[in-house]
Amino acid sequence: MQSLFDQSVPELLDELAGRNRECTACPLAETRTNVVFGDGNPESPLVFVGEGPGAQEDATGVPFVGRAGKLLDECLAENGMTRKHVYICNIVKCRACIVDGPSVQNRAPRPVEIASCAPWLEQQLALIRPLVIVCLGGPSASTLIHSGFRMLQERGKWFNTCRFAPHAMAALHPAYVLRQAGQSFAEARGHLVNDIGAARLKVIEARKAPRPTLF
Numbered sequence: 001m002q003s004l005f006d007q008s009v010p011e012l013l014d015e016l017a018g019r020n021r022e023c024t025a026c027p028l029a030e031t032r033t034n035v036v037f038g039d040g041n042p043e044s045p046l047v048f049v050g051e052g053p054g055a056q057e058d059a060t061g062v063p064f065v066g067r068a069g070k071l072l073d074e075c076l077a078e079n080g081m082t083r084k085h086v087y088i089c090n091i092v093k094c095r096a097c098i099v100d101g102p103s104v105q106n107r108a109p110r111p112v113e114i115a116s117c118a119p120w121l122e123q124q125l126a127l128i129r130p131l132v133i134v135c136l137g138g139p140s141a142s143t144l145i146h147s148g149f150r151m152l153q154e155r156g157k158w159f160n161t162c163r164f165a166p167h168a169m170a171a172l173h174p175a176y177v178l179r180q181a182g183q184s185f186a187e188a189r190g191h192l193v194n195d196i197g198a199a200r201l202k203v204i205e206a207r208k209a210p211r212p213t214l215f
Contacts, residue, residue: 034061137173
């Protein structure tokens with residue numbers, strides 16, 4: 001049997017994902033189809049953390065595969081990146097929804113659900129040890145950067161208050177960008193592209209700086 005020191009980060013994340021799939025810590029387990037753990041390169045220095053899965057993510061078990069995911073992929077591509085260059089996950093691993101007979105509607109995750117899921121996210125990020133975290137949307141930023149994060153005032157700014165990376169910033173959630181129209185959409189999309197670009201440059205900068213070791 002391999003010790004923890006013999007296992008790679010992808011192997012350790014696979015084990016963690018397997019345990020996560022059995023989680024029943026909150027009521028979201030009762031309505032989920034799949035746990036949506038993460039996607040991309042588990043050894044990437046750049047991690048994007050969103051809010052939670054929607055219908056298509058719940059169906060596939062992969063984060064950001066709906067319209068918001070397509071927009072995120074486009075914005076990554078405009079910065080010369082794909083999912084092979086980054087890691088993507090959410091603060092909540094199961095879809096938060098309202099079930100009313102045959103109708104199922106997304107809703108924001110409740111604080112108790114975010115708290116119940118926190119150990120999974122914390123273990124996930126502790127294994128990856130990214131240099132840079134980009135929080136997509138206010139709930140992620142309030143969870144990882146500081147409580148009561150003000151997205152429109154604080155997005156694009158760098159913070160050193162995140163326990164899981166030396167550099168963290170917040171960007172507009174792709175779903176928020178898609179809710180805009182006309183010039184507002186163009187501006188919001190531009191902000192997302194630019195913030196992703198800034199995160200890429202921050203990774204390059206951070207790689208040149210000495211980094212504390214575990215021992």
